[in-house]
Amino acid sequence: MPNLKDLRVRIDSVKSTQKITSAMKMVAAAKLRRAQDQAEAARPYSERMDRMLGSLFEGLPTGAGGPELLAGNGKDDVHLLVVMSSDRGLCGGFNSSIVRGAVRIIRRLLDDGKEVKVLCVGRKGRDILRRDFRSLILDTFQDLGRKRLSFADAQTVSDRVLTMFEAGEFDVCTIIYNRFQSAMTQIVTPQQLIPFKANDASPANDAGNDEAAGDSQKAVYEFEPDEKEILEDLLPRNLSVQLFRALLENAASEQGARMTAMDSATRNAGEMIDDLTITYNRTRQAFITKELIEIISGAEAL
Amino acid sequence: MADTVEFELVAPEELLFSEPVELVVVPGAEGDFGVLPGHSPLISTLRTGVIAVYENDSVNRRIFVSGGFAEVTPERCTVLADEAVALESANRSDVEARVKTDREALESAADDDKESAAAALAVSEALLLALDTAGQA
Numbered sequence: 001m002p003n004l005k006d007l008r009v010r011i012d013s014v015k016s017t018q019k020i021t022s023a024m025k026m027v028a029a030a031k032l033r034r035a036q037d038q039a040e041a042a043r044p045y046s047e048r049m050d051r052m053l054g055s056l057f058e059g060l061p062t063g064a065g066g067p068e069l070l071a072g073n074g075k076d077d078v079h080l081l082v083v084m085s086s087d088r089g090l091c092g093g094f095n096s097s098i099v100r101g102a103v104r105i106i107r108r109l110l111d112d113g114k115e116v117k118v119l120c121v122g123r124k125g126r127d128i129l130r131r132d133f134r135s136l137i138l139d140t141f142q143d144l145g146r147k148r149l150s151f152a153d154a155q156t157v158s159d160r161v162l163t164m165f166e167a168g169e170f171d172v173c174t175i176i177y178n179r180f181q182s183a184m185t186q187i188v189t190p191q192q193l194i195p196f197k198a199n200d201a202s203p204a205n206d207a208g209n210d211e212a213a214g215d216s217q218k219a220v221y222e223f224e225p226d227e228k229e230i231l232e233d234l235l236p237r238n239l240s241v242q243l244f245r246a247l248l249e250n251a252a253s254e255q256g257a258r259m260t261a262m263d264s265a266t267r268n269a270g271e272m273i274d275d276l277t278i279t280y281n282r283t284r285q286a287f288i289t290k291e292l293i294e295i296i297s298g299a300e301a302l
Numbered sequence: 303m304a305d306t307v308e309f310e311l312v313a314p315e316e317l318l319f320s321e322p323v324e325l326v327v328v329p330g331a332e333g334d335f336g337v338l339p340g341h342s343p344l345i346s347t348l349r350t351g352v353i354a355v356y357e358n359d360s361v362n363r364r365i366f367v368s369g370g371f372a373e374v375t376p377e378r379c380t381v382l383a384d385e386a387v388a389l390e391s392a393n394r395s396d397v398e399a400r401v402k403t404d405r406e407a408l409e410s411a412a413d414d415d416k417e418s419a420a421a422a423l424a425v426s427e428a429l430l431l432a433l434d435t436a437g438q439a
Contacts, residue, residue: 044317048310048380052373055345151314221373224332224346233347234371237384244314 007280018269025262032255039248046241069235072195078115080170084177085125086254092261095124101188102176154244177246178253186253307339308378313386325356328372337379344374350428364389366432368425389436401426
C-alpha cells in the first residue's frame with residue numbers, strides 16, 4: 001500500500017510543475033503575439049520587394065544569364081542548407097520536426113552524390129544534427145534576436161551566405177524553417193534562395209499582387225543606373241529580406257509550438273493531480289478502516 | 303488625373319509612411335528626382351540622403367534614408383529604405399551619441415570589419431549633417 005506521505009509529496013511536486021508550465025504557456029502566448037505583430041510589420045517591405053523584383057524580371061531580356069545570384073553559377077554540386085531551429089527547448093516537436101525535414105533533404109542530396117554543407121541557426125537544431133552529421137556543420141548562429149529580432153540579425157546570416165557564395169564554396173542555397181500556420185500547426189518549409197526562385201507559395205505575395213493589379217503593370221520601366229546594377233544591389237538585399245522573413249516565421253512558430261506544448265503539459269499535470277488525489281483519499285480511507293477494524297477486534301477479544 | 307501620388311516608405315521592419323502626397327523629392331543614386339503624379343515608370347537605387355515630402359509648395363516632412371531602392375509608377379512612389387529616420391522626431395543628442403559609438407567602433411574594429419564600420423560611421427555622420435541642415439532651413 002502506498003505511503004501517505006509519499007503521495008502528498010508527489011502531489012505537491014506535480015502541482016508546482018503545473019504552475020511552471022502554465023506560466024511558460026502564458027509567456028509563450030505573449031511572445032507569440034509580439035512575434036506575430038513583428039512578422040505583420042515586416043510584411044509590407046517584402047511585398048514591395050517582390051513587386052519590384054517582378055518588375056525587374058519583366059524588363060530583363062529572357063534567356064540572358066543575369067547575375068549569378070539569380071541564375072546560379074551553372075553547377076549543382078555543393079548544396080548549402082541553412083537550418084533554422086530555436087535556442088531553447090521545451091517547445092514540443094518544433095526542433096525535432098525541423099531536423100527530421102533537414103535530415104531527409106541531406107540524405108537525399110548525399111544519395112545523389114552531392115556535397116552538403118550545413119549552417120545552423122539556433123542551438124537546439126545543431127545539437128540534434130550534430131549526432132549524425134557532425135562533419136557537415138560549418139557554423140552555428142546563436143542567440144539571434146534574443147530580445148527582439150532585428151533586420152541586422154538577418155543580415156549577419158545573409159552576409160555569411162553571400163561571402164561563401166562569392167568564394168564559390170557552394171552552388172545552391174536552401175533554407176529550411178518552420179512556417180507559421182497557427183499556434184497548433186507549423187509547417188516545415190524548405191525554400192531555395194540561391195539561385196533565386198520567386199516563391200508563389202508565400203502568403204505575403206497575394207496581398208501585394210491584388211493591390212498591384214490595378215496599376216499599370218505592363219509599363220516599361222526606366223532604370224537608374226541600369227538594370228544590371230540595380231539587380232546586383234537588389235538581390236543581396238532580397239536574400240536578407242527572405243532570411244528575415246524566415247527568421248520571423250520561425251520565431252512565431254517556436255512560440256506557438258511552445259504554447260501548445262505547455263498547454264498540454266499543464267493539462268496532463270492536472271489529470272495527474274486528480275489521479276493522485278483519488279489514490280491519496282482511497283489510501284487514507286483504507287488506513288482509517290484498518291485502524292477501526294483493529295480497535296474493534298481488539299475490543300471483541302477482551 | 304489625380305493631383306496626388308501615393309507615397310510609400312517602407313523599412314525592413316515596418317511600413318513607415320503611406321499616404322497621398324503632392325510632390326516628393328527622392329535622393330536617387332544619379333541625382334535627386336522629384337515625383338509628381340504621372341511620373342514615368344522608373345526604378346532607381348538611392349544614395350544616402352533626405353527624402354522631402356511637399357505639401358502646398360513647401361516641404362512638409364523630411365526623412366533621412368541611408369540608401370535603398372525606389373520604384374515609381376504614374377500613381378505610386380514606393381521607397382524601400384535600408385534605414386529611415388524622420389528628421390522631425392530625431393533627437394540631436396541621440397544622433398551625436400550614435401556618431402560617437404560608430405567612431406569608436408571604427409577605431410577598435412579589426413581589419414576585416416573596418417569597411418563596414420566605416421560605412422556605418424558615414425551613415426550616422428550624414429544623418430547628423432542632415433539634421434543640422436534641416437534645422438536651419
